[in-house]
Amino acid sequence: MTEMAKLSLPDGKSMELPVLTGSENEKAIDISDLRKKTGYITLDPGFANTGVCESKISYIDGEHGILRYRGFPIEELAENPSFVEVAYLLINGELPNKMQLENFADRISLHSMIHEDMRHFFEGFSQNSHPMVILSAMISSLSAYYSEASGKASMEDLEINSARLIAKISTIAAFSYKKSVGQPFVYPRDELSYSANFLNMMFSVPAEPFELDPEIERSLELLLVLHADHEQNCSASTVRVVGSSEANVYASVASGILALWGPLHGGANQQVVQMLQKIHMDGTGISKYIEKAKNQYSNFRLMGFGHRVYKNFDPRAKILKNECDRILSKLGINDPLLDIALELEEIALSDDYFIERKLYPTLDFYTGIIYRALGIPLNMFTVMFVLGRVPGWIAQWKEMHEDAKQKIARPRQLYTGQTKRKYVPIAERV
Secondary structure, eight states, X not given: OOOEEEEEOTTSOEEEEEEXXXXXXXXXXXXXXXXXXXXXXXXXXXXXXXXXXXXXXXXXXXTTTEEEETTEEHHHHTTSOOHXXXXXXXXXXXXXXXXXXXXXXXXXXXXXXXXXXXXXXXGGSOTXXXXXXXXXXXXXXXXXXXXXXXXXXXXXXXHHHHHHHHHHHHHHHHHHHHHHHTOOOOOOOTTSOHHHXXXXXXXXXXXBOOOOXXXXXXXXXXXXXXXXXXXXXXXXXXXXXHHXXXXXXXXXXXXXXXXXXXXXXXXXXXXXXXXXXHHXXXXXXXXXXXXXXXXXXXXXXXXXXXXXSOSSOOHHHHXXXXXXXXXXXXXXXXXXXXXXXXXXXXXXXXXXHHHHTTOOBOHHHHXXXXXXXXXXXXXXXXXXXXXXXXXXXXXXXXXXXXXXXXXXXXXXXXXXXXXXXXXXXXXGOO
């Protein structure tokens, strides 16, 4: 028997609302019929208390620092990181067997080239264009080359379209970087793994041989795995909202890219490094900035500390803290910004002010440090986030279309503007 909650309203009306229980014993009150039966709506700025769907993709327990993809703890998936394997898991719901993984990886490799005409699109962008601008525009334009991806048809062909997206986005991302530095494009190579192929397209040049560092490749794989999905965040919900209109998967993912670009979302890792640069250029030491961060009247904020969902240590940050130590040691990095970052981390993990407020280092804090160590330029940090998140967006888009209860997204509002008034001709206005 369904458990019910009772809602009593000021006008004497009341209504029983079904109480739903998730697989991890989460509770939700179903208000689907609230407006129809009572005329009332709920008001929830930022949707902090509103569930917009039922999902089987990823699970977060922010109080206890838990993240799972399709039931698998992120810590286990990070032990031997394989981004292509995790992408398959998110999109299809189960881990692949050996043959399924090989076929999926081969399909991605097969589609890593972009149409040669698309090379000319890059010529229309200024060399100073942010790679995220180029990336979103180029992904949206893929719809023009794969007309079978339109509307509901894109759901029927999602297997091939998801492989195209995962494959081509790494090529487009690398090309957008090459455009920004004025270097020639480097074509993808089928014999390389996903991460190795991206690194080769990013950093190799025709004038000299390029040797892939397996340590850097492993770190990149891990970063992509940890970014692959994160429940109903801003960009994932944007992909669902746009997809609910039956916009194809390319247009929907392009919208997710633009949502992720914001500094409060995917752009946070770039802000971490910019903050470290500011502290370094100041030269007065870290203590000054720690005190400013504690001062409620200061507009300075320590970037990369504290998370909207996690009220404990972000499990991904725990993994990346260890990876940060490992890769910096392996590469023998000597960077003053990294020294500042490590000192900030030590203070934040031991200072009562940060501990009491649960301002732990986040994923963004460590990704900025690691990307810098790997040689990824600052304006590519958010692009790297996109590369990891694409499988999650595809999985969210797919799940939304498979849900018979989903409708086109159309939030309500509480109108607080002027009531009805009469139009005054301009000659009579004061």
